[in-house]
Structures are given as C-alpha cells and as structure tokens.
Amino acid sequence: xxxxxxxxxxxxxxxxxxxxxxxxxxxxxxxxxxxxxxxxxxxxxxxxxxxxxxxxxxxxxxxxxxxxxxxxxxxxxxxxxxxxxxxxxxxxxxxxxxxxxxxxxxxxxxxxxxxxxxxxxxxxxxxxxxxxxxxxxxxxxxxxxxxxxxxxxxxxxxxxxxxxxxxxxxxxxxxxxxxxxxxxxxxxxxxxxxxxxxxxxxxxxxxxxxxxxxxxxxxxxxxxxxxxxxxxxxxxxxxxxxxxxxxxxxxxxxxxxxxxxxxxxxxxxxxxxxxxxxxxxxxxxxxxxxxxxxxxxxxxxxxxxxxxxxxxxxxxxxxxxxxxxxxxxxxxxxxxxxxxxxxxxxxxxxxxxxxxxxxxxxxxxxxxxxxxxxxxxxxxxxxxxxxxxxxxxxxxxxxxxxxxxxxxxxxxxxxxxxxxxxxxxxxxxxxxxxxxxxxxxxxxxxxxxxxxxxxxxxxxxxxxxxxxxxxxxxxxxxxxxxxxxxxxxxxxx
Amino acid sequence: xxxxxxxxxxxxxxxxxxxxxxxxxxxxxxxxxxxxxxxxxxxxxxxxxxxxxxxxxxxxxxxxxxxxxxx
Numbered sequence: 001x002x003x004x005x006x007x008x009x010x011x012x013x014x015x016x017x018x019x020x021x022x023x024x025x026x027x028x029x030x031x032x033x034x035x036x037x038x039x040x041x042x043x044x045x046x047x048x049x050x051x052x053x054x055x056x057x058x059x060x061x062x063x064x065x066x067x068x069x070x071x072x073x074x075x076x077x078x079x080x081x082x083x084x085x086x087x088x089x090x091x092x093x094x095x096x097x098x099x100x101x102x103x104x105x106x107x108x109x110x111x112x113x114x115x116x117x118x119x120x121x122x123x124x125x126x127x128x129x130x131x132x133x134x135x136x137x138x139x140x141x142x143x144x145x146x147x148x149x150x151x152x153x154x155x156x157x158x159x160x161x162x163x164x165x166x167x168x169x170x171x172x173x174x175x176x177x178x179x180x181x182x183x184x185x186x187x188x189x190x191x192x193x194x195x196x197x198x199x200x201x202x203x204x205x206x207x208x209x210x211x212x213x214x215x216x217x218x219x220x221x222x223x224x225x226x227x228x229x230x231x232x233x234x235x236x237x238x239x240x241x242x243x244x245x246x247x248x249x250x251x252x253x254x255x256x257x258x259x260x261x262x263x264x265x266x267x268x269x270x271x272x273x274x275x276x277x278x279x280x281x282x283x284x285x286x287x288x289x290x291x292x293x294x295x296x297x298x299x300x301x302x303x304x305x306x307x308x309x310x311x312x313x314x315x316x317x318x319x320x321x322x323x324x325x326x327x328x329x330x331x332x333x334x335x336x337x338x339x340x341x342x343x344x345x346x347x348x349x350x351x352x353x354x355x356x357x358x359x360x361x362x363x364x365x366x367x368x369x370x371x372x373x374x375x376x377x378x379x380x381x382x383x384x385x386x387x388x389x390x391x392x393x394x395x396x397x398x399x400x401x402x403x404x405x406x407x408x409x410x411x412x413x414x415x416x417x418x419x420x421x422x423x424x425x426x427x428x429x430x431x432x433x434x435x436x437x438x439x440x441x442x443x444x445x446x447x448x449x450x451x452x453x454x455x456x457x458x459x460x461x462x463x464x465x466x467x468x469x470x471x472x473x474x475x476x477x478x479x480x481x482x483x484x485x486x487x488x489x490x491x492x493x
Numbered sequence: 494x495x496x497x498x499x500x501x502x503x504x505x506x507x508x509x510x511x512x513x514x515x516x517x518x519x520x521x522x523x524x525x526x527x528x529x530x531x532x533x534x535x536x537x538x539x540x541x542x543x544x545x546x547x548x549x550x551x552x553x554x555x556x557x558x559x560x561x562x563x564x
Contacts, residue, residue, distance in 0.1 A: 043535035044524075120557060128557035139540075166528050177539070188539040197536055197556040 001267045002064050002077035004215065007092040007208050009271075010079055015097045017071055018079065019112045022204050024070040025063075032121050034063055037247055039123040039199045045246035048165040050158070050231060050239045052176050053217045054257035056210045058248055061266055063207055065252075077268070080211035083143040083187060088135045098205055102133040106193045113204060120194055120202035131203055132193030140182075140190045148181035151297055153220050155180070156364075158230045163239055168370050169301050171220055171227075175213060179370040180298065184213050215270050218263045226334075229257050281305035281334075281362060290319060290377035298371045303334075304363040306380050308356045310443055311390050311412045311471070313383035316363055317351040322374030325366050326350035331359025331410075332446075337479065338408045342368060349376070353383065357412045357473050358443030390414045393425070393472070399486040402474070404431065406482065410475035412443070415489050417465045424490045425472050426460040431483030433474050435459035440468025451477060458485070497546065502560060504553035506546070514549055516559055523548060 010018070025031040038046075038059065046055040060078055068076045079092070086092060093100045099111015107115050108131040115130035122128045136142070152174040159170045165178035177185030187209045188195045194203045201207070221227075232241045241258045248255040253266065260266065284291060284306040293302050308314060308331070318324040327340040338354065338361075345351035348368070367374060391400055393415040402411055417423065417440070427433040437448040447463075454460035457477070474487060497508045507515045514521040523534040523545065531541035532548040536556045542548040553559050 043538050047538045122557040165526065185539040193555070194557075196539065196551075197558075198538055199557055200539075202557075 001075055001269055002061075002068070003075050003269050003271065004077035004211050005079050005271045006082045006085075007079035007097065008082060008085060008090050010092075010097070012096065014079075017073065017076065018067070019097065021067040021071040021076065023112065025066055026118070028070070030066055032125065034059070035121055035199055035201045036123070036125055037249075038201045039197075041198075041247035043198065044164075045238050047176065048178065050163055050172055050229070050235060051243075051245050051257060053172055053213070054229070054260045055245050055248065057214050057217070057260045057263075057266075058245070058253060058255070060207050060210050060214065061253065061260070061268070062249075062251065078207045078211040080215050080270070081187070081205060081208040083183070083212060084146045084149070087143055092205075092208070098208075100133075101135045102131075102193055106132040106134045108133050108193075120199065123199055133195070133203070134192035136190055136192075138189050138192045138196070140186045143190055144181060144183045144186055149183065149216060151300060152180055152183055153216060153223060155301060156224055156227050158227055160230065161235075163231065163235050169364070169366055175216055183216070184209070187212075214263075214268075218268070218270060221261070221263070229261055284363070284378065284380050286314065286380045286382055288379070290379040292375065292377050293365065294375040295322065295365075295367050295373050298367075298373055300366070300373075302365045304365070304378060305360060306363070307360050308358050311355070311357050313353065313355045314380060315351065315353040315383055316378070316380045317345045318349045318365060318376045318378050319345070320349065320374075320376035321347075322376045323348035323368040323372070324350045324376050325368045326352060327364045328352050328354065328361060329364070330361035331357055334362045336408070357410055358438065358471070390471070392416075393487065393489045395423075395489055395491050397488070399428070399488040401484065401486050403484045404433075404474070404476045404482050407480045408475075409482070410473050413472045413474070413487060414469060415472070416469050417467050420464065420466050421491055422462065422464045422493055424460060424462040425487070426454045426490075427458045427474060427485045427487050428455060429458065429483070429485040430456075431485040432457035432477040432481065433459045433485050434477050435461060435487075436473045437461050437463075437470060438473065439470035440466060443471045501550045502554040504559050506549045506553060508545055508549065511545065514545055516549060516553055521549070521552065 064078050068074050088101060092098055095111045099108055099113050102108050109115055113131050118131055119127045120131055155169050155171045155174050159172040160167050167173045168179050174180035175183050177183055188200060191205060229241055237243060238246050242256050244255050253259055281303040284304050286306055325342050328338040329336055330338060339352050341350045341352050390412050393413050434451045436446050438446055448461045450459045450461050495510055499506050504516050514523060523532055525532055529541060532545050533541050534548055534552060536552045
C-alpha cells in the first residue's frame with residue numbers, strides 16, 4: 001500500500017527517505033528510464049487526450065513501486081504537491097526535500113537535486129546539464145487555488161469528443177488545463193525550466209505534481225461513481241477503455257485505462273481524500289416561470305432536473321444575454337444523453353424541443369465559450385396538445401411497425417388490460433431493442449425491463465398484469481443506434 | 494519565398510513561408526490548432542503559443558535538445 005501525503009506535511013525522516021530513494025534510483029539508472037519513457041511517448045497519445053490521466057497514473061505508480069523497492073518501505077508513497085499551499089515559500093522547496101528555485105540563470109543550486117549533484121538528460125538519454133527552475137517566470141505567476149480545483153472536480157463527463165484539447169465540457173481537459181482554470185499545465189509552466197519539455201520527469205517535482213493530479217482524479221471518481229472513463233469504444237486508438245496505452249510496458253498492472261481506474265485496487269491511499277457531495281441539481285417545474293441562473297466562473301456547468309409526468313412534446317430553452325449550450329439527459333439517467341443544442345433559441349440561446357416519455361430528465365447548461373461568464377434564465381414547457389398521440393397496442397392484434405430514426409430516440413406505446421392474466425410484450429426485427437414496462441395507470445413506475453429476452457437481440461417482457469393502462473417504452477441498445485422493429489402484445493401463456 | 498532567420502538563445506531559428514520551422518538546421522514538427530489559433534510542439538507539451546516564432550524561441554530557450562547550460 002502506498003500512502004501519499006501532502007509534501008509539505010512530511011516529517012524530516014519521511015523527507016530523507018523519499019530523497020534517498022530518488023537518489024538511489026538515479027544512481028541505478030532506473031530514474032532516467034522513467035524520464036525517457038515519458039520523453040519518448042507520443043505527445044498526443046499521453047497528453048491532450050483521454051488517456052492523459054490513466055497513463056500518468058500508471059507511470060507514477062511504477063515509479064512508486066521502484067521507490068518502495070530501494071527504500072525497503074512498502075508503504076512509501078509519492079507525496080503530492082498541494083498547489084494551493086505549495087508556492088515558492090512552502091517547505092517542500094526546502095533543502096531537505098526538493099531544493100528551491102533556480103538562480104538568475106535558472107540553475108538549481110540548493111537541495112539534493114542541485115547542480116553538481118543531479119544532472120538531467122535529453123530525450124536520447126544524454127546528460128544535458130543541471131536541473132533548471134524559474135518559478136512563476138513563464139506566464140503563470142500563481143498556482144491553482146482550492147476554489148479552482150473544486151470547480152474542476154464538479155465537471156462531468158470524464159471526457160468527450162473530439163477527445164483532444166478542445167473537448168468541452170470535459171473533466172480530463174479541465175484537469176489537464178486546456179479549458180477552464182488550468183491546473184496541470186499551469187503547474188509545469190509555473191515551475192518552468194526543466195518542467196517545460198517532454199523530459200519534465202527530470203525534475204522530481206514532476207512526480208509530486210502528478211500525484212496531485214491523480215489525487216484530483218481519484219476524488220472525482222469518488223464523487224461521481226457512475227461517471228466512467230470515456231471513450232469506452234469508438235475513440236482514437238490508444239484512448240479507448242481497453243486499448244493498450246502508448247509507451248506503457250507490461251507489468252504487474254495492465255497497460256490499458258481499464259487496468260488503472262481503481263486507485264484502491266492499486267493500493268493507493270491519499271491522506272485526506274474526502275469525496276465532496278455531488279452537487280444537487282436545481283429543480284425546474286414544467287410550465288413554471290423561468291429560473292434565473294448564472295455561470296459565475298469560466299468553465300462552470302449548471303445542472304437542472306425536471307420531471308415529465310406523461311409522454312408529450314416539451315421545449316427546454318434559455319433566455320438572456322449569454323451564449324448558452326444545453327445538453328439534455330434522461331429519462332431517469334443523468335448520464336444518458338438525449339440531445340444537445342447551441343443556438344436554436346433566440347440571440348445565441350440554446351433550445352431543445354423533443355417528444356419525451358415520462359420520467360426524470362436533466363439539463364446541463366454551460367456557456368459556449370469555456371472562458372466566458374454570464375447569466376441566463378431557463379424554463380421547460382409542455383407544448384400543448386401532443387401532435388403524436390401514444391400509439392395503442394391491441395391485445396393479440398397485429399404488430400405495430402416502427403423505426404428508431406434518431407440517436408437516443410425512444411418510442412412509447414400504451415395498452416389496456418381488462419382482465420388479470422399473463423401478458424407478453426415483445427419486439428421483433430433486426431434492431432437491438434431494449435424495452436421497459438410502466439404502469440398501471442401511470443407512465444412513471446417501471447415494473448419491468450428487458451434487453452435480449454426475445455428472439456435474437458429483441459426484447460421480451462412476460463409477466464402477470466392486473467387491470468389498468470400500461471406503457472411500453474422501446475429504445476435502441478446503443479445510444480447512437482437506429483433501426484426498424486415491430487412490437488406486439490399477446491395474452492396468455 | 495518568405496524566410497525569417499534569427500539567432501535566439503544561441504540557436505539559429507529559420508521559418509520559411511511562415512510554415513517550415515528549423516532550429517539549428519533541424520526540422521521541428523509542430524501543430525497548429527485552428528480552433529484555439531495557437532501553435533504547439535512535442536518539445537513543449539504544456540504550452541500553446543500565439544505564433545510560430547514565439548514557439549521556436551521557447552523551444553530554443555527551454556528544451557534540453559537545444560539549450561544547454563553548464564554547471
């Protein structure tokens with residue numbers, strides 16, 4: 001088990017142990033192998049991409065194992081650089097741990113990694129002079145604050161297309177620093193010198209920096225246990241959940257993102273990792289007056305929840321001076337994306353009109369520009385008489401032929417049971433359908449669901465039903481899947 | 494054909510037609526992001542630059558491949 005502590009809280013003995021272990025790995029040549037592993041990875045395969053976090057989790061985990069080996073301490077963990085309290089006067093920069101800032105030329109002349117005691121290498125492994133640091137001299141004079149960290153930890157999902165530095169909203173992209181307040185990149189640039197290029201592991205603070213990055217990811221995972229790594233599939237090679245990551249050797253832990261998602265399983269313990277409660281969405285009432293809202297800090301995402309009592313067309317819209325972007329999720333799943341929109345409303349406002357089945361839905365609102373702030377109002381309305389009444393299934397009648405023609409679409413059917421008996425509702429055709437059954441006399445309570453209980457990939461629900469009106473909802477197994485199918489209901493065994 | 498050549502941090506930077514970048518004669522791969530309108534390179538993976546020349550100067554100054562300070 002590796003116990004990772006705030007670097008500024010280490011005891012003198014812990015500092016000495018960590019420094020001695022780093023120096024021992026350097027003497028063995030093992031430390032420089034880590035520098036080369038990072039320096040010779042494909043930049044866009046380990047940065048600016050979904051694998052950024054799992055790649056570096058595995059990377060520092062491997063160094064940690066080496067530190068434990070040479071120290072003989074199986075609990076030795078890489079301390080984390082707690083940025084909010086880790087500025088240039090913090091004790092982690094004292095001579096008994098990392099040493100301090102560089103001199104006027106940027107050369108580090110204090111601490112165990114000073115010139116004459118520690119040399120850096122280039123990407124070919126050639127010794128290239130002393131360690132360099134230039135605190136706050138390369139465009140960032142301040143380190144990330146706790147408020148900024150808290151803001152990033154509230155962002156979901158983990159990542160999204162185009163899976164690069166323009167992904168938004170994306171927790172990974174905000175942690176890395178290409179959108180939002182800039183956490184990881186800022187740390188590298190703030191230190192400057194040897195922390196700027198791909199050979200940045202030359203400076204041991206690299207590992208403390210990424211221990212902090214990993215801690216933030218760990219806390220995000222605790223906070224959003226239902227938000228998984230993305231993309232599961234369909235992303236660039238090397239970025240999907242079960243792809244091998246670039247320049248990651250085989251070892252006791254696998255080389256895929258899926259192999260390193262669970263810090264606890266890896267034996268990593270942070271001294272103060274406490275999950276913050278998930279933000280509770282603001283509740284919107286369908287048909288009520290608009291609710292005022294505010295994106296007070298750049299990159300912030302507001303979450304709203306509303307209930308749809310019955311199938312019908314609904315419009316969700318923002319109003320006001322801000323250029324909003326809206327994403328709709330549901331029903332009954334805050335992570336199942338239904339639709340998104342940028343400017344369908346008036347004056348750069350977002351608006352979605354959609355026929356919704358009964359259930360709970362979620363709206364996430366952000367501003368189109370990740371660097372902007374601004375206020376807006378949001379409302380949900382039911383669009384009057386439903387132009388598409390719910391089609392009725394006839395007991396033992398002919399099948400209804402239908403098509404799921406758009407991503408995330410779901411169809412709703414109703415039928416009336418007049419006598420208690422066993423009934424079978426099933427789909428047929430070449431489309432992989434999923435069906436849920438709701439009732440009696442309400443579209444809300446789900447009393448059954450099925451994926452592949454029918455022929456091939458069709459859905460089938462068979463169960464006794466008491467008299468009343470019931471509703472069957474059919475969607476594609478894949479959120480992006482479309483296709484034709486038929487549905488029918490049969491009474492009796 | 495437009496060409497800019499300068500010496501910066503002891504390195505010779507050459508930019509041809511505002512696209513081809515060499516430092517000390519070595520061709521430098523870089524990326525231009527049209528959405529952010531910024532330049533970046535594998536040599537400096539944590540920073541975006543407003544221009545190719547700004548990127549070239551940073552590479553010359555900060556990367557161990559081109560910048561060497563004796564102890």
